[in-house]
Amino acid sequence: MKTRSGYFRLGLFIIGAVATGVLLLVVLGVGNLFRPTVMMETYFDGSVQGLDVGAPVKLRGVTIGEVTGIGFTHARYELDVPPVERHQYVMVDATIRVDRLGTGDRVPTPEVVQALVDRGLRVRLSPQGVTGIFFLELDFMDPALRAPIEIRWEPEHIYVPSAPGTVTQFIEYAERVGRRLDALDMEGVVDSMQRVLENLEAMTRALDVARINEETIALLGEFRTSAERLDRVLSAPALAQVPEDLGTAAVNLRALSESPRFDETLDNLDSAVRSVERTARGLETTLQGHEHDFVTILDNLRVMSDQLRALTEDAALYPGVFLGSPPPPRVEDGEGAP
Known part of the structure; x- marks a missing residue:
């Protein structure tokens, strides 16, 4: 009797669990x-x-x-x-x-x-x-x-x-690269690289390595000598004195710039420049309108210079002119002596 009641309760529990599950599925399904x-x-x-x-x-x-x-x-x-x-x-x-x-x-x-x-x-x-x-x-x-x-x-x-998609793009890129690689003449590329290497090897063999080494050693020696000379120049006492002299010159220049006489000198120089400018403007004003007179004066000076040169030449040939004796008559070209 107890066994039958236990089976009955177990059956009710199973039926209730199934009914609850179906109800949940129906509720969720209806909601969707x-x-x-x-x-x-x-x-x-x-x-x-x-x-x-x-x-x-x-x-x-x-x-x-x-x-x-x-x-x-x-x-x-x-x-x-x-x-x-x-x-x-x-x-x-x-x-x-x-x-x-x-x-x-x-x-x-x-x-x-x-x-x-x-x-x-x-x-x-x-x-x-x-x-x-x-x-x-x-x-x-x-x-x-x-x-x-x-x-x-x-x-x-x-x-x-x-x-x-990302995977599809990657596959397409890989296929594209593969097609380009298939289109390349790999054997030709390898042959070209081999020829280049052979040419480089031949050029290396043709080089005078011993001479290059000697010239390199000589060049390094010259560099070493130049470096030693530069080091001696830089370590000279006169060069070490240059910063101090520059500092002294800077101090003197600063003192000169701060001196009242320096400002006075600048003012005088400015006044002199202005005076020169005024003189130049006055001279320009004076020259305006008298260009013809200056040309005439220059022509007269040129004539006087020619006459003075002729008188000097006559005096050199006939010094008696200065004592009052007249010079001999001039002989024209093409005529004989009297």
Whole structure:
């Protein structure tokens, strides 16, 4: 009898625990059902390996939704387009909680979302640690560097363009570097380097190393001699006396500048300069309007100088002129003596 009552109580406990769990699930589920959400879609022109349904969607690290679907764009929008002309984009659908966007219960309109996209709002794949699992991250980037990919249809839900993730960019850079390395002629580069090394070795062998060593030693000896001469010059007593002489000259110059007679001398010099200036201005005023008279005086002086030179020459030839005897008559050119 006691065993049956124990089983009965155990059954009631299990039933109560299950009912409580179901009730909690219903309450939490109903709460999520009544929260306003909005559907968002984005497209990736590349692999989304590591992204699964249920992965979180974050806005600058804050979870705002989760991934609800992963497929191809041509399965929804390009059914009537030939397979060879379809875009091979990967389409990712996500549910975004409106209350996490800071807009209250208002669902953001396509115009508001487009304004955010114009400011640089993009979606990219981000890794969760080193596990190889990715999630969607929304962030603002430079719209000039992250232009949206080309689409030829009208999105069914709110559309936010994608941008390459960090891992994707690293892989693209590595592939780009690999392609450039493949394009390089590595054998030609190695051959060129080998030829350069051979030329350097030949040039080294052609150098007269012994002569270079001798010239280097001689140059070092000259440097040593010059250094010794400079040291003797610097250690000379006369050079040591130069700072003291400079100090004495500075003291004398300072005493001269502070002397009252120095100021008086400067004043006299200033007065003399002004007097010279006044004299020059007066002379300039006197000369103005008498230029012709000065020219006449200069001409007369020139004539007097010529006459004086002729008289001097006659006196040198005929000294009797100074005693009153006239000079002999001049003989014209081309005529004989009388």
